[in-house]
Amino acid sequence: MMAKLRIGLIGAGRFGQTLMQIAQSLSELQVTAVYDVNAERAREVAAVAVANGEAIHVCSKLEELWSYTDAVLISTSHDTHLPNTLAAAAAGKAIFCEKPMALDVAECQSMIDAAAQHGVKLLVGQVTRLMPIMTRLRAILESGTIGRPVAAHILRSGWLERQGWWAATSTSGGMLHSHGAHIYDLLSSLFGQVISIYALAAPRIQPQVDYDDTIFSTIRYENGAIATVDASISGQMWIYEGHFICEQGSLQFALEQDGCWLTYQQRGGALIRETFGTFNQEGLDGVAIELRNFADFVLRDAPPFVTNQQALEAVALIQAAYTSVRTGTVVSLPYSHSKIREFNDHH
Numbered sequence: 001m002m003a004k005l006r007i008g009l010i011g012a013g014r015f016g017q018t019l020m021q022i023a024q025s026l027s028e029l030q031v032t033a034v035y036d037v038n039a040e041r042a043r044e045v046a047a048v049a050v051a052n053g054e055a056i057h058v059c060s061k062l063e064e065l066w067s068y069t070d071a072v073l074i075s076t077s078h079d080t081h082l083p084n085t086l087a088a089a090a091a092g093k094a095i096f097c098e099k100p101m102a103l104d105v106a107e108c109q110s111m112i113d114a115a116a117q118h119g120v121k122l123l124v125g126q127v128t129r130l131m132p133i134m135t136r137l138r139a140i141l142e143s144g145t146i147g148r149p150v151a152a153h154i155l156r157s158g159w160l161e162r163q164g165w166w167a168a169t170s171t172s173g174g175m176l177h178s179h180g181a182h183i184y185d186l187l188s189s190l191f192g193q194v195i196s197i198y199a200l201a202a203p204r205i206q207p208q209v210d211y212d213d214t215i216f217s218t219i220r221y222e223n224g225a226i227a228t229v230d231a232s233i234s235g236q237m238w239i240y241e242g243h244f245i246c247e248q249g250s251l252q253f254a255l256e257q258d259g260c261w262l263t264y265q266q267r268g269g270a271l272i273r274e275t276f277g278t279f280n281q282e283g284l285d286g287v288a289i290e291l292r293n294f295a296d297f298v299l300r301d302a303p304p305f306v307t308n309q310q311a312l313e314a315v316a317l318i319q320a321a322y323t324s325v326r327t328g329t330v331v332s333l334p335y336s337h338s339k340i341r342e343f344n345d346h347h
């Protein structure tokens with residue numbers, strides 16, 4: 001039997017705790033150490049694990065993790081994905097990093113370069129791709145039953161009051177670094193390369209955030225398809241739904257807190273409805289699949305479910321959307337680091 005991958009958790013906050021619980025439930029992984037800049041939080045999380053009979057080392061500094069672990073799960077504020085990845089790569093550890101990969105394309109590229117330089121595996125948690133409902137949606141679109149998708153609309157809105165690092169551009173990147181990281185990546189995984197994006201921001205509702213909290217964007221893909229993504233952390237009602245217009249039919253989905261569903265209909269055919277777990281359960285199932293993929297990727301050289309270039313491209317699209325908001329123009333992709341420099345030099 002293959003040995004378990006010994007995992008160090010970096011960041012024992014809300015999502016780090018979820019990652020840890022799911023990692024502990026998988027036969028391929030064992031969380032052996034935890035580090036958080038908030039030492040109290042790391043101790044609390046470890047105490048829960050110890051009460052369950054698991055041995056967890058609470059590290060008082062990052063470097064202490066290395067002697068207990070083969071790999072790390074990074075679940076910290078977005079501005080610290082880069083330094084944590086650089087440190088783990090230099091220590092020769094395999095890395096699972098939460099989405100978004102980093103704040104900007106240059107940071108993403110540094111992470112990719114560091115992983116290559118030190119010969120370590122790096123995987124970014126683009127979990128929306130792996131939710132069971134999205135796996136099914138992809139299978140329906142790829143089956144050809146309703147033809148090729150030519151247009152999509154995804155709306156995600158709901159009240160998410162942002163505090164602490166989540167409320168500042170310097171530490172979180174902004175609203176699209178959460179909603180865009182999931183939705184733009186999902187759409188790119190279905191439609192392929194983006195060629196342009198146009199985005200507009202609404203007047204801000206949450207006064208404590210220093211970024212736009214409602215952004216609508218329109219994307220064109222190289223294959224001719226188009227998509228609109230309406231994202232807000234300040235709409236009162238929970239709405240997370242999408243609609244695909246395809247050459248031979250259409251498909252609709254909704255991620256609801258009490259149960260997800262999708263419907264699709266071929267032209268002239270009957271409406272077919274399928275139901276899934278709650279939004280929360282879909283997320284947890286997706287995380288279990290991605291962490292299992294991480295273990296297979298590291299231990300058995302299995303292909304990663306998302307490439308680092310794809311994770312970087314999600315961040316590139318987020319950056320391009322912000323540039324569009326700022327300039328009022330359509331921004332062309334690929335949005336390379338050199339183009340960003342050029343933009344900064346001229347504005």
Ligand SMILES: NC(=O)c1ccc[n+]([C@@H]2O[C@H](COP(=O)([O-])OP(=O)(O)OC[C@H]3O[C@@H](n4cnc5c(N)ncnc54)[C@H](O)[C@@H]3O)[C@@H](O)[C@H]2O)c1
Nearest residue numbers: 011012013014015016036037038075076077080098099127
């Ligand atoms: N995949 C998903 O569906 C999903 C959902 C929520 C959050 N996330 C991601 O998870 C990550 C963490 O989000 P969260 O909601 O758990 O935030 P959080 O604020 O609850 O937790 C972050 C933790 O990181 C710690 N931290 C900050 N900087 C650190 C550093 N340099 N080294 C070690 N610890 C550090 C903080 O003390 C805190 O305990 C983010 O990347 C976020 O986007 C993903």
